[in-house]
Amino acid sequence: MVQERTLPQFQASPAQLSSEAGLTLYEDMILGRFFEDKCAEMYYRGKMFGFVHLYNGQEAVSTGVIKSLRADDYVCSTYRDHVHALSAGVPAQNVMAELFGKETGCSRGRGGSMHLFSQEHNLLGGFAFIGEGIPVALGAAFQSRYRKDALGDASADQVTACFFGDGTTNNGQFFECLNMAALWKLPILFVVENNKWAIGMAHERATSQPEIYKKASVFGMPGVEVDGMDVMAVRSVAQEAVARARAGEGPTLLECLTYRFRGHSLADPDELRSKAEKEEWLARDPIKRFEAYLLEHNLADEGTLKAIRDRIQTHIDDALTFAEGSPEPKPDDLYKYIFADD
Amino acid sequence: MAETLLFNALREAIDEEMGRDETVFVLGEDVGHYGGSYKVTKDLYDKYGELRVLDTPIAENSFTGMAVGAAMTGLRPIIEGMNMGFLLLAFNQIANNAGMLRYTSGGNFKIPMVIRGPGGVGRQLGAEHSQRLEAYFQAVPGLKIVACSTPYNAKGLLKSAIRDNNPVLFFEHVLLYNLKEDLPNHEYLVPLDKAEIVRSGKDVTILTYSRMRHHVTQAVKGLEKNGFDPEVIDLISLKPIDFETIGVSIRKTHRVIIVEECMKTGGIGAEIVASINDRFFDELDAPVVRLSSQDIPTPYNGKLESLTIVQPKQIEAAVEAMVGLKV
Numbered sequence: 001m002v003q004e005r006t007l008p009q010f011q012a013s014p015a016q017l018s019s020e021a022g023l024t025l026y027e028d029m030i031l032g033r034f035f036e037d038k039c040a041e042m043y044y045r046g047k048m049f050g051f052v053h054l055y056n057g058q059e060a061v062s063t064g065v066i067k068s069l070r071a072d073d074y075v076c077s078t079y080r081d082h083v084h085a086l087s088a089g090v091p092a093q094n095v096m097a098e099l100f101g102k103e104t105g106c107s108r109g110r111g112g113s114m115h116l117f118s119q120e121h122n123l124l125g126g127f128a129f130i131g132e133g134i135p136v137a138l139g140a141a142f143q144s145r146y147r148k149d150a151l152g153d154a155s156a157d158q159v160t161a162c163f164f165g166d167g168t169t170n171n172g173q174f175f176e177c178l179n180m181a182a183l184w185k186l187p188i189l190f191v192v193e194n195n196k197w198a199i200g201m202a203h204e205r206a207t208s209q210p211e212i213y214k215k216a217s218v219f220g221m222p223g224v225e226v227d228g229m230d231v232m233a234v235r236s237v238a239q240e241a242v243a244r245a246r247a248g249e250g251p252t253l254l255e256c257l258t259y260r261f262r263g264h265s266l267a268d269p270d271e272l273r274s275k276a277e278k279e280e281w282l283a284r285d286p287i288k289r290f291e292a293y294l295l296e297h298n299l300a301d302e303g304t305l306k307a308i309r310d311r312i313q314t315h316i317d318d319a320l321t322f323a324e325g326s327p328e329p330k331p332d333d334l335y336k337y338i339f340a341d342d
Numbered sequence: 343m344a345e346t347l348l349f350n351a352l353r354e355a356i357d358e359e360m361g362r363d364e365t366v367f368v369l370g371e372d373v374g375h376y377g378g379s380y381k382v383t384k385d386l387y388d389k390y391g392e393l394r395v396l397d398t399p400i401a402e403n404s405f406t407g408m409a410v411g412a413a414m415t416g417l418r419p420i421i422e423g424m425n426m427g428f429l430l431l432a433f434n435q436i437a438n439n440a441g442m443l444r445y446t447s448g449g450n451f452k453i454p455m456v457i458r459g460p461g462g463v464g465r466q467l468g469a470e471h472s473q474r475l476e477a478y479f480q481a482v483p484g485l486k487i488v489a490c491s492t493p494y495n496a497k498g499l500l501k502s503a504i505r506d507n508n509p510v511l512f513f514e515h516v517l518l519y520n521l522k523e524d525l526p527n528h529e530y531l532v533p534l535d536k537a538e539i540v541r542s543g544k545d546v547t548i549l550t551y552s553r554m555r556h557h558v559t560q561a562v563k564g565l566e567k568n569g570f571d572p573e574v575i576d577l578i579s580l581k582p583i584d585f586e587t588i589g590v591s592i593r594k595t596h597r598v599i600i601v602e603e604c605m606k607t608g609g610i611g612a613e614i615v616a617s618i619n620d621r622f623f624d625e626l627d628a629p630v631v632r633l634s635s636q637d638i639p640t641p642y643n644g645k646l647e648s649l650t651i652v653q654p655k656q657i658e659a660a661v662e663a664m665v666g667l668k669v
């Protein structure tokens with residue numbers, strides 16, 4: 001096994017976090033975890049179809065970054081997108097309904113697991129092909145700058161957060177977009193979720209420089225490495241990057257060191273990752289870790305946390321009931337949405 | 343009326359639309375300082391500034407995807423493909439993102455963008471610079487595909503394409519940029535989905551588009567002298583095809599010849615023949631004839647190149663063979 005990278009240390013001071021903010025982060029991570037567990041259950045019971053990529057283990061990244069954004073900022077994801085959508089505020093029932101192919105799904109049942117969209121929540125996708133979301137996110141960031149500098153709209157300071165994996169950083173679109181983002185000082189965060197694997201391809205076997213954050217330097221862009229299992233650490237670097245982007249100071253590359261607790265997708269037998277590696281990372285479970293942090297610093301007590309977990313579980317169960325009870329798209333609407341009507 | 347070269351007609355269209363709607367912007371390689379490889383955006387950089395006439399790095403897939411993202415969030419990008427062939431690198435962004443995303447998102451987003459630039463077989467440019475991508479892209483759902491052929495339709499169609507709320511692939515032709523025509527001084531639009539009847543006639547319907555329209559027009563001169571009366575239709579819209587106009591013509595002539603610059607296999611004509619069979623089979627007095635480019639990479643050698651694309655004499659011969667010799 002390749003030597004594990006030492007995770008960067010982050011000393012969070014409790015003063016940085018109010019109890020209320022802490023519970024918001026906790027709730028968002030629980031929502032992500034419980035939602036994905038429900039998906040696995042539904043998939044294995046034959047109720048959910050297609051390629052389904054779960055996010056278990058990586059919750060600190062979605063929560064730490066997206067909860068550092070404003071509601072009018074943009075989020076762009078990949079095929080591993082359920083939890084990004086949830087963090088961005090897309091209601092769990094509409095995400096679940098999408099996975100059931102229902103008309104009430106956030107993509108009206110036309111997209112599926114890998115194509116979640118919500119204009120209302122500025123969720124730009126949901127992209128099934130590696131890397132293709134990066135330029136789209138760049139376009140949203142360009143749009144903010146265009147409104148601000150070409151149209152003189154001072155309120156156009158929206159930031160775009162673009163998520164993708166370690167394997168995707170070997171694709172040309174990654175480099176092309178880093179170049180353009182830095183060149184034009186676009187308000188964008190490139191958030192790499194380095195979970196060490198691209199399906200069965202170990203990161204070290206795919207790239208000449210495994211420390212992805214260092215790739216920012218050639219574009220003159222700040223690159224930051226962060227413990228992606230620590231929501232406080234992710235949040236801290238994300239807040240800095242967001243502030244920089246919003247102030248017109250350009251993009252940041254965040255490399256979040258993380259791990260997926262399940263196979264690549266629910267169809268993946270997951271035979272290549274060693275038991276030792278899995279155990280090492282399971283011991284860093286971002287939710288358990290944050291629970292301990294909240295308790296240790298008296299930001300919450302066990303009763304409060306349990307109440308959140310219970311509430312979210314009910315919420316997910318309700319989402320499932322909603323999804324199962326929702327209508328399918330009408331056959332007559334097969335051709336709807338190919339073209340804009342107007 | 344003002345005599346206008348085709349590239350300037352396109353330029354006027356872009357200028358007028360950028361003046362009318364501040365969300366319209368141009369991006370691509372050498373569109374700004376350089377003014378575009380065929381001068382379609384000449385001086386617009388000075389007028390509109392570097393964000394509205396954006397010189398991009400040579401990164402077709404990424405700047406095309408970027409335009410999709412900008413369109414999803416409310417801007418109206420016009421991409422200039424320095425040569426449409428280069429957009430093969432952006433096939434994914436054009437097909438999966440521009441073409442399909444509206445559907446995949448269940449109508450969440452619309453993608454008002456134009457992808458325009460020079461295509462077709464030029465003069466000895468070699469295979470890679472002589473592509474007819476319209477044939478490759480016609481199967482992509484969600485795209486509109488248009489080919490202009492005169493200064494008049496170039497201007498009116500481009501303005502309509504820019505105002506359309508869907509992704510439009512807009513094909514110009516390398517050899518037509520210097521065509522001249524008197525254009526109206528007043529503003530006009532040409533609808534994207536209507537074929538243009540270039541010449542009314544009763545003997546045979548000739549369907550064509552882009553530069554081949556001019557080869558057909560040349561052939562028609564000879565045919566007229568010999569007493570033939572062909573109807574010539576410029577398809578304009580390659581997707582969707584205007585079968586209404588085509589149908590009216592077939593009901594009159596009962597014969598069809600397609601003249602296209604794309605290759606025969608999987609070409610625009612192939613699609614039209616199939617659809618004519620579906621819709622108008624009973625109206626036909628003869629099998630539809632296709633005159634297409636040869637199924638080969640366009641050779642550099644001038645003689646071989648001219649053998650590759652359809653020449654006016656071949657069109658004359660095809661009409662004579664189909665309609666019968668007139669005395």
Ligand SMILES: Cc1ncc(C[n+]2csc(CCOP(=O)(O)OP(=O)(O)O)c2C)c(N)n1
Nearest residue numbers: 080128129130165166167168195197198199
């Ligand atoms: C263009 C393209 N090529 C191949 C695939 C198949 N594929 C899906 S996910 C994946 C691995 C991606 O790994 P990474 O970027 O690390 O993201 P992760 O799945 O680990 O989140 C591959 C090769 C794809 N979806 N798109």
Ligand SMILES: [Mg+2]
Nearest residue numbers: 165166197198
């Ligand atoms: Mg990975």
